[in-house]
Amino acid sequence: MKEGLNVGYQSTLEIEVTEDMFAQFGDEVVHPAYSTASMVYHMEWVSRDLLLPFLKEQEESVGAAVKLKHIAPSALGTKVKLEAVVTSITEKQVVTKVIARNESVIIGEGEVKQSILPKNTMKSKLDIQIAAK
Numbered sequence: 001m002k003e004g005l006n007v008g009y010q011s012t013l014e015i016e017v018t019e020d021m022f023a024q025f026g027d028e029v030v031h032p033a034y035s036t037a038s039m040v041y042h043m044e045w046v047s048r049d050l051l052l053p054f055l056k057e058q059e060e061s062v063g064a065a066v067k068l069k070h071i072a073p074s075a076l077g078t079k080v081k082l083e084a085v086v087t088s089i090t091e092k093q094v095v096t097k098v099i100a101r102n103e104s105v106i107i108g109e110g111e112v113k114q115s116i117l118p119k120n121t122m123k124s125k126l127d128i129q130i131a132a133k
Contacts, residue, residue: 001116002054005094009086011050015042017078034074039100039108040066046084047096047112061114062122064093068110074102084112092116 015021023035044063051061074080081101088095093115100108 001059001089001091002056005051005054005086005089007086007089009050011046011084013042013046013049013082013084015080015082017074017076017080019076022076031073032076034078034080034107036068036070039070039110040068042080042082043068043084043098043100043108043110043112046082046098047094047114050084050086050096051094051114055116058119060117060119060122061094062117063112064115065113066110068108070108072102072105072107074107078102080107087111 017034021038023031084096084098096112098110
């Protein structure tokens with residue numbers, strides 16, 4: 001990784017809850033509210049955006065783990081702000097703490113781990129799987 005990424009480094013992502021983010025299984029909407037699956041996606045996104053400027057040309061990152069507590073609902077049209085803060089850095093992994101808030105309350109808290117790999121590692125592993133079919 002490039003120099004400059006330190007514990008405490010932050011990034012934010014702001015989204016508006018849309019119908020495609022609702023809690024659903026298949027085509028059945030369970031609740032017309034921001035889903036846990038969408039929150040995981042956005043937590044990974046803000047954490048990845050934070051890391052990208054610090055990857056060297058020959059590096060890539062992959063999601064390794066997500067822990068999440070979905071605390072409160074967020075309705076259609078509400079604005080959600082996700083804030084990621086680096087809590088741990090090693091040569092091969094970056095961990096962020098992420099807080100998701102809507103206009104009135106914290107709606108989620110989580111942790112995202114990203115592994116740092118040589119570029120094309122994931123492609124090579126996937127190619128091996130496809131060839132084995």
